Amino acid sequence: MTLAELLGAARRKLAESGVEDAALDARLLVEHFTGTSRSDAIARPDRTIDPRTVAEVEAALARRCRGEPVHRILGFREFYGLRLSLSAETLEPRPDTEVLVDAVLPFMRDVASREGECRVLDLGTGTGAIALALLANVPGAVATGVDISDDALATAARNAVDLGLADRFRPKKSDWFAEISDRYHVIASNPPYIGSNEIAALQKEVRLFDPLRALDGGDDGLEPYRIIAAGAASHLEQGGLVVVEIGSTQRLEVGSIFADAGFRLVRALSDLAGNDRVLVFATA
Template sequence: MARAELAAAGIADAALDARLIVEHFSGASRTETITNPERPLDAAVTGAIMAAVARRVRGEPVHRIIGYREFHGLRLALSPETLEPRPDTEILVDTMLPFLRMVAGKGEGCRILDLGTGTGAVALALLKEVPEAEVVGVDISKGALDTAAANARAAGLAPRFRPLRSDWFSAVSEKFHGIVSNPPYISTAELNDLQPEVRLYDPLRALDGGANGLDAYQIIATGAGAHLEEGGHIGVEIGYRQKDEVTGIFRAAGYRLVAAARDFGGNDRVLVFGLGKLA
């Protein structure tokens, strides 16, 4: 019934969204949902499912409805103050891992700064993959930091995750072996062209990158030098048309491009920079 309602409303991933809703509100496992789709549900569960379906029909993203999203093997709670983490951002984690593991392998610790931590997605995924690492997760939103801290506790990573309320580098005093960020990179003029699921439910502050979508990269490139250890690296997610412009910004600040990765659609998505002679 849930799938039929969503399909009739033109929801593109009706079957997937219906399954997520039914699993969440019924407490059924994925195996139970697949092998016994017609099992009876009590009236309260059915009512909760249909209320959730109605919210999805009105345009609310399914992960906002169920309250969490899977990211790099972690289940992360969402809140109105946090961007919903997307699979493409996992590429930022995977692209930075070789650099951070190299640092950790030297036995001298591995300190990471996550700028705009939101749910803590990137920070916590890195902590999960690099047991020697410690992360300071920065965000200007207290609500986002509360969400990230709760996610760290739920994942058993809280001892190595420190939330810090800061406007970019303003309250940061330490130096780090790695700086990571999935910053706002959509130009202000393009915000109205976003899908309603993004434009109406993700926080505007996490989307709006200024007149040309590059404001955050200017801030990061300018401020990172005071907070990057010798031999450290900066990894950033970018918009699919921004590789040359973002590379230019970091080159002008004295960095060289050391790695680049594309997303699952073949678009430029992640850049990693290091200090040193420009190639």
């Protein structure tokens, strides 16, 4: 089978199964398993693909047709220009979360320039996406990535090594602030924020393949924010910031939770679709 034939067959298979973005997913899977690129498809469409590789692609396509997200199959996803490995107990990082990184980078650069170091606490670190993106863009920053999952912590640590950031990243097993004693200039989190009764209505790519613990925010989806708001002040340096990702309808509720805990809203940011996505707080 030629590369062009394999790409065409992959597109058709995914489209017939009702996969959105069938052409993109087909290309990503074919390129990954064949070791080719978009330029190869243009310059060498008649390149022969060996039967073993074709079988690997077909197995990957079958997984995608069953609903498994393409990046789960690939085993990695790009986030803020970084390639991050995924594992069973890590949330797949989404582009919307890059808004959170953008929100605090100027502040962190200022702190690092002024004090020689900026300390970050990433609660629910997962793949390490937030912490590692911040470290990659602020050489004077150090980060502690907190998670309750050993699998997630191992994945975050591996990503830090792969990105050359391990000397500034410390994985820490903790149930939120339970095992944390230090103070930080930035406390960041993309916590679970979906109501328990809403999980069943999620797309199967999310419901069946993202870890439930990274999705379920309790009965009203707000329980993690109550925990963060209650514990943040005792772990925040004077003048520090707390920055959280939120669900698109949660701005008022999350703002109220933090206000009741003695914080003021400094900034609210929207995602690429214009939905409320990130809130930045400072002590009142």
